[in-house]
Amino acid sequence: MKKPLLLTAIVALTLASVHAAPLHEAGLAQAQPEDANVDSRELVRLSQWIREQKLDVYSLLVVKDGKLIFERYGAGASRDSNYELYSVTKSVTSMVAGMLIGQGKVSLDDSVATLASWRPDLRADFADKRNVELKHVLSMSSGLHYDFKPKDDPIYYTAPDRLKLAAKTNPKAAPGSQFEYTDINPILAAAMLSAAAHEPVERYAQANLFGPLGMKHAVWERADRSGLVSAGWGLRLRAVDMAKIGMLVLDHGRWQGRQVVPQQWITQMTSPGVAPYFGYYWWINNIVQREPEFDAMGFKGQFITVLPERKTVIVMTSVMSVDGGLRDAKNLQTFRQMVNDYVIPALDNAQHARPSKERRDALQHELAVSAHTSGVPGTQVDPTDLPKL
Template identity: 85%
Template sequence: MKGPLLFAGVVAISLASAQAAPLHEAGLAQAQPEDANVDSHELVRLSQWIRDEKLDIYSLLVVKDGKLIFERYGAGASRDSNYELYSVTKSVTSMVAGMLIAQGKVSLDDSVATRLAAWRPDLRADFADKRNVELKHLLSMSSGLHYDFRPKDDPIYYAAPDRLKLAAETSPKAAPGSQFEYTDINPILAAAMLSAAAHEPVEQYAQAKLFGPLGMKHAVWERADRSGLVSAGWGLRLRAVDMAKIGMLVLDHGRWQGRQVVPEEWIAQMTSPAVAPYFGYYWWINNVVQSEPEFDAMGFKGQFITVLPKRNTVIVMTSVMSVDGGLRDAKNLQQFRHMVNGYVIPALDNRRHAQPSARARAQMDRELAVSAQTQGIPGAQVDPTDMPR
């Protein structure tokens, strides 16, 4: 990606900060860690480790029992900032797919060729060899389609005026459903199929049926191509508190404040193994924590929504961290695993039986004040789209 390397100062905002915008409009309650039986000492240690490692983290949130108990921002971000989520977009798309399926507007068994040849008759010939590729194969990353990605600045991300045409021109290399291969051709086809099913752009459907009902301020789905099609794989921008709501939907089986927004059956299905044991329908399974049930959404450069059902906890992070190491071994993922397993889970375990106290609150406030003066160093090249808005 193009763009200058930027240094981002870490700005940490505690729950006690008078500068923090009120949470009532976000639909989230708040509490001090010990009020939720969480050891703030471990979270303070985590913040110190982040400073020591000079990690460029824009936001880090922990929600326990529906209450925001830890909230840390950096790089000039705030509670109202939104972020480029990269592939976390896929996980949100999966929820949209489940809603459309429940309405009977599309089926997991719908053929890419049948649905999209009708939607884009000009590409009918290109879709002819994809009759056996179905929506479920796109969502489980098992379409078997081959695309020759360029090492840098591939046109599907940047310059292609019509991404769907590029996706339509791909060739089958494996039987659909036979093997897992994570490729960003699939979410382009998925965005088109869902838009066709909704009879409106997928981002407009998502705004009306998901973002709006959950009070997601500043939600925007960008980076459409010249034809107006967004990708289901990147381009969505949400606030960290709204990312937390996505995780809370998973925790509460698709309900938000008592209202069923995403079908309960779909939440279970999208977080169950499909073709790969660690991947459902655009949701990862035990990718961050392996010792207990865990689901997560994961995006390029270190964007995460991690759901711990056993602990009724959601962890959210946005950042610019190293992408070295590949999809499931990237350095940013390794660092996030360390943060969750080494600090957040011990905090949730509260082995010290820490109790609410003015001292604990003061210690956290002091640490976050120090963090506010600490600069993080990006672990990857920073693009304009990466900056909080």
């Protein structure tokens, strides 16, 4: 009898904290799913399925019509936790690039070779890269080759100067001729944007994006010894702040009436480029194929998915299996299943979205249970993967 009583007490305490938690500090309005014409029963089923499958999901959020209608956290995570976003960092970088372009500080046609004036010691290494431009770096079509095969590749871990490694790469294809997803590109992007901003890219992002949008605990880590971060990984944001990135896409770069990212850039970065499924560091119809959809995705299962026609943003942070290819990893397949089999049916079920105390209680009970449930990591958990405050 003690265990059920203990669980009941835990659920009651968590319910109280869920109801009491103010959302004004996050800059997002909050609503019950049914108030937004969304069927909460499907979302409850999704949360139960995550627990049954023992998936290591730290956070899962749904924003509809600008309101946070579903906010689920697993054990050890909370609204104030930030998470290693891995390659979702690239998508945020793209927004920063658009801001600098809009300010006239850099151009898509600027050559990587201009970095020679920023790093004169690498002038000779950049000499063969005059035709590689910012647009090629942002669209993963620079044509530069780097050997990623060595174990514990220094470009991710121990390189004291990542830009030097990137500068020494050799062209293997004409810039703009083919898509190849390589993490050499975001290193070059970080350097080009830092040079254009006349300050580290993470400092510019804090002053012009993270700060204005009220992003608490935003931090860009894992700089090399020269002080350069990668534009491809290392950014840590809260899930609610990841949702704001998606909302910027939904609202054409505006936040609470203010144009933060140029509207033209939002269109450009989410339009197909060299690859039909990739724009400027944003994926296109990678999660949902039967309607317009844009997404940011990161290693081990980090996602921001934007459904423009439904005015919906879906966010997830997790540690799930990385088995499979770039566009078909197991964590990607699992997230597709979540969105297509549960979230979209919840959105489609407007005629059955009837508010009731029973549904509210069922949802809050499930969220409370989930908050005390740990999943099983689908791959190795590194210290950087853990939620932090």
